[in-house]
């Protein structure tokens with residue numbers, strides 16, 4: 116049975132035997148061949164279906180790490196700024212860990228379905244009269260002034276979790292892809308995914324011969 120990212124990739128993550136693993140069995144998402152896009156772009160395109168994660172987004176990859184490490188450090192509460200997916204994920208993992216989750220959202224600028232997920236999982240919602248950056252500054256200040264862990268992707272543990280998508284991609288393809296692309300909303304994830312695919316051992320393939328560029332630009336068509 117799939118036991119979630121931390122158990123699967125613990126040799127490549129900053130965890131020890133004493134790290135409490137907070138998991139909803141995230142990861143192991145399908146890598147779907149995309150024939151229409153492949154024809155249009157002139158190369159083999161695969162789509163990683165991250166919506167198949169427990170709360171419906173790739174954020175769960177990072178959140179299993181961030182919440183596990185927050186609990187390991189003795190935190191009884193986490194905080195995040197969000198416009199949607201991060202709040203749903205943070206709330207679900209906090210509920211799993213039995214700790215408090217506070218979510219700062221820009222008033223009127225959050226996806227309602229995601230807001231509902233956060234509330235259903237018991238998060239405390241603070242609406243801020245400002246934009247996402249204002250929420251993040253406030254969340255960051257609160258995490259400095261109070262014993263509460265910030266779980267936005269400025270938290271390096273989040274990025275360690277999110278890089279695991281690369282391990283799954285390489286395992287599914289049997290080799291590193293030429294290029295990975297993430298939508299721009301995942302600023303922190305794109306370089307980290309490229310970093311990880313470059314460093315994932317691929318049996319039978321010289322590692323140095325397989326480059327991977329994390330890019331937000333489409334892959335140029337083959338001539």
Ligand SMILES: N[C@@H](CCOP(=O)(O)O)C(=O)O
Pocket residue numbers: 174196197198199200201202247266267268269300303
């Ligand atoms: N669009 C994001 C904003 C938070 O990003 P994060 O990478 O810091 O979690 C969201 O889902 O709220």
